Amino acid sequence: MSESNDKARLDQSADYFSKIIESTGEDLERPGLVDTPYRAAGAFEFLTSGYRQTLDEVVNDALFPSDSNDMVIVKDIELFSLCEHHMLPFIGKAHVGYIPTGKVLGLSKVARIIDMYARRLQIQEQLTTQIADTILNVTGAAGVGVIIEAKHLCMMMRGVEKQNSTMKTSSMLGTFRSNQSTRGEFLSLLK
Numbered sequence: 251m252s253e254s255n256d257k258a259r260l261d262q263s264a265d266y267f268s269k270i271i272e273s274t275g276e277d278l279e280r281p282g283l284v285d286t287p288y289r290a291a292g293a294f295e296f297l298t299s300g301y302r303q304t305l306d307e308v309v310n311d312a313l314f315p316s317d318s319n320d321m322v323i324v325k326d327i328e329l330f331s332l333c334e335h336h337m338l339p340f341i342g343k344a345h346v347g348y349i350p351t352g353k354v355l356g357l358s359k360v361a362r363i364i365d366m367y368a369r370r371l372q373i374q375e376q377l378t379t380q381i382a383d384t385i386l387n388v389t390g391a392a393g394v395g396v397i398i399e400a401k402h403l404c405m406m407m408r409g410v411e412k413q414n415s416t417m418k419t420s421s422m423l424g425t426f427r428s429n430q431s432t433r434g435e436f437l438s439l440l441k
Contacts, residue, residue: 263291297332300369308366309388312356319392321432323347323439324360333404334371342400342416344381347436348391349425355389363388374400374419382421393424395436 267287268278276283325345333340344364348355367380382396397420406413425432 260288260291260295263294264288267291267294296369297330298369298371300366303366303369305363305366305384305388308362309355309359312359313353313389314356315352316350316354317352318350318354321347321349321435321439322354323436324357325440327361327364329364329368329398329400331368331370331372331374331377331400333402334373336404336408337371338403338407340372340374340400340402340404340417342398344378345395345397345440346381346385347395347426347439348385348389349393349432351390351392353389355385360385374398374402374417378419378421382423386423391424393422393426393429393432395423395426395433396421397440 264287267290271278271283271286278284278287323345324347325343327344327346328342329344330339330341332338346360346364363384364381367377367384378396378398381398382394385391385396386394397418399416399418401416405411405415422433426436427433
């Protein structure tokens, strides 16, 4: 996308944020708010940057031949996303495991795949499934397991206002679904 398109999109978004701020009764001329619509638009642009990425760009051919067929686990990968229902953040961590079948994925690419999907309007259940499906398709792994644990500000700041609640979701594909011992190994290695 060109710089002029990016600028036009940012200007339009800043205009929308101006209207939202004014709808609260605030004065956009107040010193603390003068540049807020553009700052908010820039922040929102970053928080939804996953829409402007493709899987090919993210993986960038970082698949490497490997004779390993033992489980690979990357855990405690920080993530943040925006709940598609209230556009409030959810923040947590993802744990990913897979069993290679001739190829391994560059380590940073696991985190980049998570970020690409997390930086979209999301629900945690769908995010978990998207990550698992993508890693399975990209690697051709025998199985993939993904667990996400997150705190949702839409539940903490509004509604029931429960500060200590955490949501956990999982997606188990291939041998992680069909083989109890594979799933058990994955879960035990996360502890």
